[in-house]
Amino acid sequence: MHTTPQPDPGTPAAAAAPIAVRLSGVSKSFGSKPAVAELSLTLHAGEVFAFLGPNGAGKTTTLKMTTGLLRPDRGTVEVCGARLDAGDPGAKQPIAYVPDQPFVYEKLTGQEFIEFTRTMYGVPREVAAARLAELSRRLDMEDFLDRLCETYSHGMKQKVALAAALVHAPRVLVVDEPMVGLDPRTARITRDIFRELAEAGGTVFMSTHTLDIAELLADRIGIIHRGRLVALGTLAELRRQAATDGRLEDVFLRLTEEAAPG
DSSP states (O other), X not given: OOOOOOOOOXXXXXXXXXXXXXXXXXXXXXTTEEEEEEEEEEEEXXXXXXXXXXXXXXXXXXXXXXXXXXXOSEEEEEETTEETTSOOTTTTTTEEEEOSSOOOOTTSBHHHHHXXXXXXXTOOHHHHHHHHHHHHHHTTOTXXXXXXXXXXXXXXXXXXXXXXXXXXXXXEEEEESTTTTOOHHHHHXXXXXXXXXXXXXXXXXXXXXXXXXXXXXXXXXXXXXXXXXXXXXXXHHHHHHHTOOSOHHHHHHHHHHHHSOO
């Protein structure tokens, strides 16, 4: 049995908010293997959106198309009203991306890497310095920012990558497995930062396998399975679709099982 996502009215606040991300009929294949098929999805300013799915479902491919790192075979991607394939060099300016394996330049210090990011986005030095000071304090980075990134643990790299993404105050923050490698305190602070960004009118597009985080943080949730969107809505709406009052884990398992072929 294949499950069809219900219409996406969103919450009343989301419905009235500006559209931050619009994917329209997006498909992407790698060779003969389809990764994402005819995906249409709208995210609004002011929301944290959790994107869930089994391994290989198409989550990371979707996130990379949203940032412009991958170009869809078919369909269009718009971020803050600009199409990423329209040749506008400023179309990616509102976006920040933190991948599941945080990328930093090993031979730079954390401070130098964030400075490199600042210059790429054209953030005034004094503005970036104030933002970094606050992020460094909250993420507890003061003790290692002046060390080479090659000496960092995964968690340290994750913190620096997140700070680099936030230093230009993105309107759309795209994060893939953001809590992996973070200690409980930093994970809590990171959740707070995501919520603050949304409350300030930004959008967080978050892929995660940590269903407790999605249940706690997300305003809306999308579930992708075998490259197709099989569920979309608030947790309450997904519970109705799955016919269960259980936790998100129960909802997720039921909806992905129903969507499996056979």
